Amino acid sequence: MSAVVGPGGLDAAAVTRLTASATAAGVQLYLLPQDPDALAAVISALRSTAEAQGTPALGMVRHRLSWNGPVEQDAIQTLAENSLSFTAVPDADGTLTAPIASLLSNAVPVSFGSGTRAPDPWSAIRASLEHADPDQRISARSGFTAATKAGLRALPMSIGAGFTMAGRIAPSSPATFGIWAADALSVQAPDGRVAAWSTDTRAGTPLLPVLEEGTAAPECLxxxxxxxxxxxxxAWT
Incomplete structure (x- = not known):
């Protein structure tokens, strides 16, 4: 089971009570703070719940936080210690401000969301490559994972268990996939001077569409x- 907590439901006392009761009941919360104060309330609630019920209890429900903005290092540590996943939804103009590289390096799973807009995974991946903070840029492959499999892994266990083999093309896996047309393929790292994976074809590194500025977005066929x-x-016949 899961519950969504958004605008109007994130004052400090309310979110602390809700986090505690949902954790005790084994219900995953999808927390949607709208400003830094609401984010601080979420972090405080997690710490209070961990102190009262223990981090294993939080780990069993794997609450989920959606936010696109700065996150302090101590808050990131709280998310990591309490098994939260993080969903980054780029702003309306496509800007990604969440510290996704820091989250991933601290073992916080990151997925991309679309909010109320039509899903556009390639724009989110491009935004992760072109993050305004160079230290928060990730590779295209990490961005692709955030836009695909990571979202399935963030689901409540009762739902996610049905997707354990999803997101891959292999024997016995569900035939669930998209076919895309792209102008060019490559291995793209956040720093052009360093490849995150070998670009040698013998390494078997999967290639992804080139997402540099000025290139056309892939088209779903x-x-x-x-x-x-x-x-x-x-257009596909």
Whole structure:
């Protein structure tokens, strides 16, 4: 089970009570703070709940936090210690300000969300490559994981258990995938001087669409869910 807590429900006392009761009941919360004060209330609630019920209890429910803004290092540590996942939703202009590299380096799972807008995973991946803070840039491959498999892993255990083999093309895996057209493929690291993975074809590193500024976004040609085609572009015959 999961519950969504958004605007109007994140004052400090309320979120502390809700976090404690949801954790005790084994219900995952999807926390949506709208400003730094609300984020501080979430972090405080997590610490209070961990002190009262223990970090293993929080680890069992894996609460989820959605935020696109600065996060202090001690707050990141709190998220890591209490098994939270983090969903970054770029601003309306595509800007990504969450410290995604710091979160990942502290073992906080990161996924990308779209908010109320139509999903656009490639823009989110591009934003992670072009983060305004060079220290927070991640590779295209890490961004691709955040836009795909990481979202499934952030689901409540009762739901996510059904997706353990999803997000991969392999024998016995569900035939759920998208087919995309891209102008060019490459291995892209956040720092052009250093490759995060070997670009030698013998290394078998999967190539991803080039997402540099000025390149066209990949176009979805078809989508299959459990082997059934649910979308086909009119341009693809």
């Amino acid at each position: 078809a989508t299959l869910v459990d082997g059934t085609e649910v979308y086909r572009s009119p």
